[in-house]
Amino acid sequence: MKDSPVVVVGLGAMGSAACAEIARRGQAVIGLDRFAPPHDQGSSHGGSRVARRAYFEHPGYVPLLERAFRGWQALETETGLPCLKRVGVLLIGGPESEVLRASRQSAEQHGIHVMTLAPRQLASAYPQFSLPGEAWGLLEPDAGFVIPENGVRAHLDLARQHGADLRLNTRVLEIEADDEGGVVRLDGDHIDAARIVVTAGAWTNTLLPAIAAGVELAPQRKHIVWFRPRDAMACSSERMPAWVIDDDGACGEGLYYGIPTWPGQIGHEGVKIGFHGPGTPVHPDTFGRDPDPGVVERFRDDIGRYLPVVGQPVAAATCLYTMSPDQHFVIDLLPGARSVAFAAGFSGHGYKFAPAIGELLADLVMDGGSALPAGFLGLGRFAQA
Numbered sequence: 227m228k229d230s231p232v233v234v235v236g237l238g239a240m241g242s243a244a245c246a247e248i249a250r251r252g253q254a255v256i257g258l259d260r261f262a263p264p265h266d267q268g269s270s271h272g273g274s275r276v277a278r279r280a281y282f283e284h285p286g287y288v289p290l291l292e293r294a295f296r297g298w299q300a301l302e303t304e305t306g307l308p309c310l311k312r313v314g315v316l317l318i319g320g321p322e323s324e325v326l327r328a329s330r331q332s333a334e335q336h337g338i339h340v341m342t343l344a345p346r347q348l349a350s351a352y353p354q355f356s357l358p359g360e361a362w363g364l365l366e367p368d369a370g371f372v373i374p375e376n377g378v379r380a381h382l383d384l385a386r387q388h389g390a391d392l393r394l395n396t397r398v399l400e401i402e403a404d405d406e407g408g409v410v411r412l413d414g415d416h417i418d419a420a421r422i423v424v425t426a427g428a429w430t431n432t433l434l435p436a437i438a439a440g441v442e443l444a445p446q447r448k449h450i451v452w453f454r455p456r457d458a459m460a461c462s463s464e465r466m467p468a469w470v471i472d473d474d475g476a477c478g479e480g481l482y483y484g485i486p487t488w489p490g491q492i493g494h495e496g497v498k499i500g501f502h503g504p505g506t507p508v509h510p511d512t513f514g515r516d517p518d519p520g521v522v523e524r525f526r527d528d529i530g531r532y533l534p535v536v537g538q539p540v541a542a543a544t545c546l547y548t549m550s551p552d553q554h555f556v557i558d559l560l561p562g563a564r565s566v567a568f569a570a571g572f573s574g575h576g577y578k579f580a581p582a583i584g585e586l587l588a589d590l591v592m593d594g595g596s597a598l599p600a601g602f603l604g605l606g607r608f609a610q611a
Contacts (some may be wrong), residue, residue: 230420231256231391232591233410235398235433237263238270239374239577240569241425242381243297243584248423249388253592256417257385258410260429262394264378268427268510269546270577271374272450272500273493274485276468277578278315278369280338282328284554286602288336290582293598297581298372305380308373311488313463315369316352318361319472325481326364326472333366341365354460354535357471371468371485372578375492381584398426401433403563421591424568428510428546434560434568441556441608443571444549446505447513451525452496453536455487460535461497463488470502477528479503484533494541499529502574505547517542547574551608557583558604559590567591 234245237259245257261267277298279291298310319326333340343351343363352363382392400411403422410417424433428445431438455461466486473482480503487497506513522542529536550556550571560566567590569583576583582598589596 230254230407230418232421232423233258233417233419234423234425235401235410236424236426236429237382237392237394238268238378238425238427239580240572240583240587241423242378242385243580244423244425244587245390245392246381246385246388247584247588248592249385249390251588251592255385255390256419257382257390257392258396258398258412259394260397263382264375266543266545269548269572270378272498272543272545273373273375273491274371274498275374275577276315276470276483276485277310277372278366279336280329280333280340280364280366280369282325282332283575284602285332285335286599287579288332288338289599290579292336293585294579294582297585298377301377301380301384301581305383307376307380307383308490309377309380310370310372311463312368312370313486313488314467315366316467316469317364317472318348318355318357318469320474321360321362323362323472323474325470326362329364338366339368341367352466354457354466355532356534357532365467369468373492374577377577377580381580398433401566403560403566405562405564407565408563420565422566423587423591424566425570425587427570428548430548430568430570434566436560436562437556437568437570441571441605442551443556445508445510446547446549447508447544448500448505448547448574449517449521449525450498450500450543450545451517451522451539452494452498452541453526453529454496454538454540455535456537457535458487461487471532473532477501482528482532494543496540497533497536499525501525508546510546515544517544549573555603556605557586557600559594561605564594565591
């Protein structure tokens with residue numbers, strides 16, 4: 227197999243990590259991206275992404291998160307680029323919050339250090355927040371956020387160091403494959419591949435129509451807004467952790483989250499705030515990328531309830547979520563064409579996993595399987611539904 231390349235289609239979070247890992251293992255690899263990563267056309271940008279291990283979404287993710295956190299540390303050591311900032315992550319919710327309950331359960335099951343903060347303790351430790359009712363906190367001190375632009379750049383640098391052939395601004399038109407190998411068709415050219423990895427985010431439906439026919443992967447437009455601090459110190463990473471608020475649906479179906487200001491901040495200045503919940507369905511080639519002023523105004527009004535130390539919005543941007551039906555990742559070999567591995571449907575919470583997903587994809591295309599505990603993310607769960 228080493229005489230024929232593995233082709234990785236899409237070099238964002240997961241594709242850059244897969245490309246680096248495959249090249250590190252000595253396999254010839256060609257990486258393709260329709261843009262020039264790191265870029266802001268997909269899902270791997272925005273300057274920061276909350277990174278936590280006490281995972282309320284599913285305890286099965288935690289071993290992958292442990293692997294990913296070690297991977298971020300190793301990547302920083304190898305490349306010198308900062309990728310993971312351990313400023314802590316604070317979850318806030320009422321006494322019946324399912325987010326806090328499930329996060330605490332994951333922490334207990336996997337031995338992750340967390341601290342429960344009763345309402346008075348929460349108010350004393352983090353007076354920046356103004357929360358109605360009896361708000362409790364769950365602090366994971368060793369968590370924080372990852373820097374997506376640095377992560378993509380570092381993985382691509384590492385891939386190049388190990389001999390990867392990276393072809394940017396190269397659009398893939400079609401993929402044809404069977405169990406033995408495949409052809410990646412470009413505009414006026416093609417590449418014969420021993421194996422293929424597809425990490426194309428919102429473009430997965432177009433490139434893998436067989437997956438689109440069986441599993442609904444829905445690209446959605448999401449907003450991110452940066453706010454100018456009224457109190458600069460209170461909003462800095464010295465005093466404020468990254469945070470998630472479970473307000474029991476008071477601001478709609480989903481969760482507001484935020485990341486403090488930090489030294490060397492990439493991109494826009496200010497406190498970054500997003501809303502993890504349903505977005506607007508879009509096609510990735512045609513959706514409007516300009517932020518909606520009405521959404522920005524809603525952010526301002528909602529956040530004013532909970533975080534009075536921030537002032538007015540200073541910047542806004544849009545990005546893409548690609549939602550799976552159950553909001554869990556979809557990672558597997560392609561049925562009928564097992565020379566193709568794919569990872570998609572990260573549903574707005576995948577970036578921090580990139581080093582682990584890179585390993586998993588390398589295992590799948592080079593060995594046909596993996597010892598990493600990711601079977602619960604495979605296609606089989608949809609066949610059983």
